[in-house]
Amino acid sequence: MNEFFIAKRYLKAKHKIGFITILSAISWVGITIGVAALIIVISVFNGFGGLVKNLLISYDPHIIISTQQAENTEKRINSLLSENHEVKSISPILEAKGIANSGNNFNVVVIKGLNLPTLNSLGFIKQKNRIENDFKNNFADIFIGQILAAKMGLMEGDTISLIPIKTIKQSVVDFTSLPIVYKGIVKNIFTTNNKEYDENYIFTSLESAEIIFGGRFRINSFEIRLGNIESLNTIKSRLQKELGNEVKITTWYELHKNLYDVMQIERWSAFLLLTMIISVAVFNILSTLTMIVIEKKRDIGVLMAMGFNKNSIIRLFIYQGILVGTGGIFSGLLLGLLTCYLQIRYKFYSLDPTKYIIDALPVKVDLLDILSIVLATLFLASLASVYPAKKASEINIVESIKYE
């Protein structure tokens, strides 16, 4: 550890070449800024990512199982997962297009039937307006998206007509058959903040959907919602193992792969761009150390005469680089984390809640990210030290000790 002892002293020393002190200060500050910026930006990305994920998780199914043998599969899924505490709900899905009509207003919608427990536990449904009963007196209780409801001028309690597309197609080719019209009562107008859902979706009970679309045999998929999304992959692999290859299992992540890819790409671009700031700062380490090598040439020769070998000299200079790096990392961490903390605690960068669904810039500090930032910076700092260290180790002893 004597390399470290000397390295520390060299950095603290007043340098004959005053520029060295300035340069190492610049590298320090540069790394501080780079690390802090990286932490803040990545944490904001995480904040937004987490927000989007939470929104999506609250209304999307987490696992979708598609199969040709619905009845058999349903039994097996139920027996497999009924004891599992992570599973919040399992439901067959019956989903098809239809026309929603109210007055002169016709809209193509997706009507989706889920079993009652699942339907009533959807994150965005107001609990007081649960659907308690199934298709009754030819009326289906429905949940309708907020944008769709606004378009059709609907309020909770209003009645609309639902016409399955299939019967419309039939009546087009066969004039004797009229489209069948079902009645739906708006139990709940929901907001998911996902346009796709809010504009196009009508939810109803599985039984109602069966009646509207003409039978249970149309069911060919199931959706599962979990209490905790973290257990997604273990549950998926268990299901896949038990149910075999005749079923197709899609996870929530796979459904949103595109979105995730984009978020990932954005994160990486930010990471790379900001790492460049750090690289510039780290480049100063290279200059600093190169100058220290020149300034300390004689001392390096003396150390070698006293038994320091090349590797120790290399270590001596790499430690110096790492020391400057660590200093910058430390203050950068402090600055970055403090900023994140202040934002989380006091929301000093706030957003207009009438325009956005959140009131402040979301920030989420991820330990793994912090660790990667620290390691990447340390790696760059030691990389920058390699060249001067190598130069130092090549110093000729006799030449360097000749002069005062």
Next chain:
Amino acid sequence: MSEILKCNSVNKTFLTGQNEELHILKNVSLSIKANKLTVIIGASGAGKSTFLHILGGLDKPDSGEVILLNQNLYELKNNELAKFRNKNIGFVFQFHHLLPEFTAEENVMIPLLISGKSKNEARKSSLELLKTVGLESRKNHKPAELSGGESQRVAVARSLACNPKIIFADEPTGNLDSENSKSLNQLFLQLKNEMDISFLIVTHNPELMNIGDEIIEMKDGEIIPIDAKQNSHGKENS
């Protein structure tokens, strides 16, 4: 009396800027006895420093061998040679060459730290050595706060740190006034008498020539044997 250092037919050539070859050491052979103070004298440019560096394992000869403590130095790999120097050899240069960032005590500690001693052990030995050279009270002074003579004494303490068998000194008094030179010479003498240690000193200092057990004169890269003050010893190559 046993021999501590021996060299056979050492040659060294330097290239000048104009690509001319300068034959600095010409087939030099030499044998040095243990626990003696051997002095090398000679005119400027005779090749004394070059010779000392080669004997001390700091510079490779073009040909010939150097055997120190029964070890052929230039058969050792670089790292082994560094370790060997740390363990067995002490150096004192014309300029003290202390590390300016470190106190006297720390400067003496460094060879010990290199040898793998703990900081505490190193500090203890360092203090002991500073006592030996009479500078215990200056242990917390940096080289800039020491006089030339004091610095050189600290450098001597440092050269003694790892209990070396031999000290190489290149004009150790070259930068000191006569008073300081005198006391440094006395220190060498005292150390030689108290410890089992040999000295090989290049010098122009007449007094040091007087206290030397053996005098070697170099001229144009060759050794001319001359008589020392007590015993004559003249079977060297020329």
